[in-house]
Amino acid sequence: MLKLEHVSKSFDNLRALVDESWQLDEGQILGLIGQNGAGKSTTFKLILNFIETDSGQITWNQKPIDNQTMNMIGFLPEERGLYPDVKVGNQIMYFAELHGRSKAEIKPKLQDWMDRFDVKGSLNDKVKKLSKGNQQKVQLITALIHEPKLIILDEPFSGLDPVNAQILLDIIVEQKEKGAAIIYSSHDMNNVSSIADKIVMLNRGHVVLNGQTNQVRQSFGRTRVYLESPLTAAELSAIEGVEKVEKFAGGLQISLSDPKVGEQIFKLATKNGYITAFDQQPPTLDQIFRMKIGSDAIKEAESEGLTHE
Structure with a gap:
């Protein structure tokens, strides 16, 4: 040890x-x-x-x-x-x-x-x-x-x-x-x-x-959702508890202030039936890195190629 x-x-x-x-x-x-x-x-x-x-x-x-x-x-x-x-x-x-x-x-x-x-x-x-x-x-x-x-x-x-x-x-x-x-x-x-x-x-x-x-x-909560559905970024942004909506890998990546909002998004996205993707996860290590290190250090790290989308 x-x-x-x-x-x-x-x-x-x-x-x-x-x-x-x-x-x-x-x-x-x-x-x-x-x-x-x-x-x-x-x-x-x-x-x-x-x-x-x-x-x-x-x-x-x-x-x-x-x-x-x-x-x-x-x-x-x-x-x-x-x-x-x-x-x-x-x-x-x-x-x-x-x-x-x-x-x-x-x-x-x-x-x-x-x-x-x-x-x-x-x-x-x-x-x-x-x-x-x-x-x-x-x-x-x-x-x-x-x-x-x-x-x-x-x-x-x-x-x-x-x-x-x-x-x-x-x-x-x-x-x-x-x-x-x-x-x-x-x-x-x-x-x-x-x-x-x-x-x-x-x-x-x-x-x-x-x-x-x-x-x-897991300690950061399941505050990231990847979604492929008919819902638009504008519709999702209007939901209380949605902090950010970004285009990602053919779908939308949604940042939540409260993991419970994910259930609301899922119900809304599937109200007309099947959707191709819904994945609610904790932040990635890269996202946690960005949260914990701070904006100044992130800019420094990005200039040196140390972080990844």
């Missing part, structure tokens, strides 16, 4: 993290979300002992993280760091040995990992010969091949197309099923909501949301 208790960190006059507390159990996936500067990378650096906390403590299985514990951690940094003139196989072996694994233990697994990630290239190719996407997959292999108990992935989906992103999602879930605790940051809220058991949302160093992903969403 990874546990952060009242962790704070400042750099000169910048308060990077303020009283951050959460825990992640073995066999769980945690999505760490927030705009740039929210404290995600600082959190990772503290867990990995790259920097020290000002206050609070971080433990793995109730003990401080030391050099021995580091051998059980797999880390993918946001800024990739492969050696371009080293052969792929030698590169992976090198990182595995840094984590205490022997060549005899790792060598038989190399091709299997290459196949699982569908790397286009051979173990004898120099890294620079591979495309950027395949280089990224090799770096992911270096983070996972020693079968870590704690996996930390900083923007692992960056640069991956949808097919390769799905390959990575499947492997992350596979590692979870083997008992690993996994924490990753992502700017793609769809990836977070699809596999994360828990989410922690940071805003300017503060934890603004922390909990089970589904429970967090």
Whole structure:
């Protein structure tokens, strides 16, 4: 179990993290979300002992993280760091040995990992010969091949197309099923909501949301309705409790001030019989992100490509 208790960190006059507390159990996936500067990378650096906390403590299985514990951690940094003139196989072996694994233990697994990630290239190719996407997959292999108990992935989906992103999602879930605790940051809220058991949302160093992903969403109420029916936006906007009506994916997306208004909309939409779609859900993680982070930070995030419609 990874546990952060009242962790704070400042750099000169910048308060990077303020009283951050959460825990992640073995066999769980945690999505760490927030705009740039929210404290995600600082959190990772503290867990990995790259920097020290000002206050609070971080433990793995109730003990401080030391050099021995580091051998059980797999880390993918946001800024990739492969050696371009080293052969792929030698590169992976090198990182595995840094984590205490022997060549005899790792060598038989190399091709299997290459196949699982569908790397286009051979173990004898120099890294620079591979495309950027395949280089990224090799770096992911270096983070996972020693079968870590704690996996930390900083923007692992960056640069991956949808097919390769799905390959990575499947492997992350596979590692979870083997008992690993996994924490990753992502700017793609769809990836977070699809596999994360828990989410922690940071805003300017503060934890603004922390909990089970589904429970967090449900706590905001079923205030979003997607509707395909003869009703017009004007008719829906006239209903008390409807805050906003927008065109979306061939239908209308309706924001409610009270989930109970959904029943009224459903009755009105179906008064003449069958309609093609009515779906009442809690806000998406992206919508919650927008609500919790605030308009100024949202503009900043959008300028950096961090949010999605």
